[in-house]
Amino acid sequence: MIQKKKKILFVEDDKFLRKVYKEKFERAGFEFLEAITGQEGIHKALIEKPDLILLDLMLPGKNGFEVLIDLKSNPKTKKIPVIILSNLGQESDRKKGLSLGALDYLVKPEISLSEVVNKVKEYFLKLEK
Amino acid sequence: MKKKKKVFFEATSIAAHQLKNPISIIKNYLEVLSSEEIGKLNEKQKEYLSDIAEILEKMRRIVEYLLEISRIEEGKYKLKKEKFSLEDLTENVIKDFKIWAQATNTEIFFKREKNLPKVFSDPIRIRHVIENFISNAIKYKKPEKKGKIIISIKKRGKFLLFSCKDNGIGIPKKDFKKVFTKFYRSEKATQLDPQGTGLGLFIDKATIEESGGKIGFKKNRGSGMTFYFTLPCSK
Numbered sequence: 001m002i003q004k005k006k007k008i009l010f011v012e013d014d015k016f017l018r019k020v021y022k023e024k025f026e027r028a029g030f031e032f033l034e035a036i037t038g039q040e041g042i043h044k045a046l047i048e049k050p051d052l053i054l055l056d057l058m059l060p061g062k063n064g065f066e067v068l069i070d071l072k073s074n075p076k077t078k079k080i081p082v083i084i085l086s087n088l089g090q091e092s093d094r095k096k097g098l099s100l101g102a103l104d105y106l107v108k109p110e111i112s113l114s115e116v117v118n119k120v121k122e123y124f125l126k127l128e129k
Numbered sequence: 130m131k132k133k134k135k136v137f138f139e140a141t142s143i144a145a146h147q148l149k150n151p152i153s154i155i156k157n158y159l160e161v162l163s164s165e166e167i168g169k170l171n172e173k174q175k176e177y178l179s180d181i182a183e184i185l186e187k188m189r190r191i192v193e194y195l196l197e198i199s200r201i202e203e204g205k206y207k208l209k210k211e212k213f214s215l216e217d218l219t220e221n222v223i224k225d226f227k228i229w230a231q232a233t234n235t236e237i238f239f240k241r242e243k244n245l246p247k248v249f250s251d252p253i254r255i256r257h258v259i260e261n262f263i264s265n266a267i268k269y270k271k272p273e274k275k276g277k278i279i280i281s282i283k284k285r286g287k288f289l290l291f292s293c294k295d296n297g298i299g300i301p302k303k304d305f306k307k308v309f310t311k312f313y314r315s316e317k318a319t320q321l322d323p324q325g326t327g328l329g330l331f332i333d334k335a336t337i338e339e340s341g342g343k344i345g346f347k348k349n350r351g352s353g354m355t356f357y358f359t360l361p362c363s364k
Binding site for chain 2: 020023024108109112113114
C-alpha cells in the first residue's frame with residue numbers, strides 16, 4: 001500500500017533556512033510547504049491542512065506566539081501539532097510556547113537538522129502505534 | 130560613562146543574538162553537505178568542511194560568551210541555584226574528558242575527602258567552570274612532558290574548596306592581574322591553542338562570585354598552576 005506523504009508546513013522568514021530544511025525534509029520523504037510570515041502560515045494552515053507545523057517565533061508582522069494562539073483558537077487548525085523552532089532559548093519562552101499548546105520547543109542552535117527530522121519522524125511513528 | 134557602557138553592552142547583546150541565526154543556518158548547510166546526501170565528497174572537501182565546522186563552533190562559542198558577558202556587565206547574570214553534589218558533578222566531567230586526556234598524554238587524578246556535603250549553586254554553570262579549568266589544564270600542558278592534573282575537593286568551614294592542579298606551561302607573573310579579565314590570553318596560550326577566546330575565566334569568576342564563593346589561582350612550586358574556587362555548602 002502506498003502511504004501518503006506527510007505534509008509539513010515550515011513558517012520561517014529566513015530563506016536560507018527554508019531552503020536547507022526543504023532539502024532535508026523532502027529527502028526524508030515529507031511533502032514540504034513554506035510560509036514566510038505568520039499571516040501566511042495561518043492562511044496555509046487553513047488551506048493546506050498540514051500534518052505538522054514547524055513554527056519560528058521571530059517573524060515579521062505576527063510573531064510566532066501570536067500565530068500559535070490563532071492556530072489553537074481556530075477549530076479548523078487547533079488539532080494540527082505545532083513544533084516551535086526558535087533561536088530564543090530562554091526558559092520563559094519555552095514555557096510560554098508549551099503552555100500555548102506547542103507539541104515541542106526546539107532551540108535552533110542546540111539542535112541539528114537531522115535531530116529535527118528525527119523528532120518529526122518519531123512523532124508520526126508514535127501516532128501510528 | 131555608565132550610560133555609554135550600558136548602550137555598548139545592549140548593542141553587543143543584540144549583535145550576538147543576531148549572529149546566532151546565521152551560525153545555525155551555516156551549521157545546517159554543513160550538516161547536509163557533510164552527510165553526502167546531495168553528492169559524494171572527496172577527502173580534501175571533507176577536510177575543509179570539517180575545518181569550517183570547527184571554526185563555526187568557535188564562532189558559536191564566542192557568541193554565547195558575548196551574551197554571557199553582556200548579562201554580567203548589565204547585572205542580569207542570574208544563576209538557577211539548587212542543592213547538588215560537587216563530587217558527582219566533577220566525576221562526570223572527568224569521565225567526559227577521559228578520551229581527550231588520553232589522546233594528549235595527560236592523566237587526571239581525583240582526590241576528595243569523605244562525606245562531603247552538597248553545595249548550593251547552579252550545576253550547569255559550575256559544570257562549565259570545571260570543564261574550563263580541566264580543558265585549560267590539558268590545552269596548556271608542556272608539549273614534551275606527560276600531563277598530570279590533580280583535581281581535589283576539600284571541606285573548608287562552610288565551603289567546599291575545589292582545586293585543579295596541573296604541571297603545564299603556567300602563566301607568567303606579569304600577567305597575573307589580567308587572568309580573570311576579558312580576552313586575556315598569554316603569548317604561550319595563544320601559540321598552543323589559537324582557537325581560544327580568552328573569555329572563559331572571566332565568566333567563571335562571575336559564576337563563582339554570584340554563587341557566593343571565591344575563585345583564584347596560584348603558581349605551583351615545580352611547574353604549572355593551581356586554579357581553585359569555593360562554593361557554599363547547602364544548609
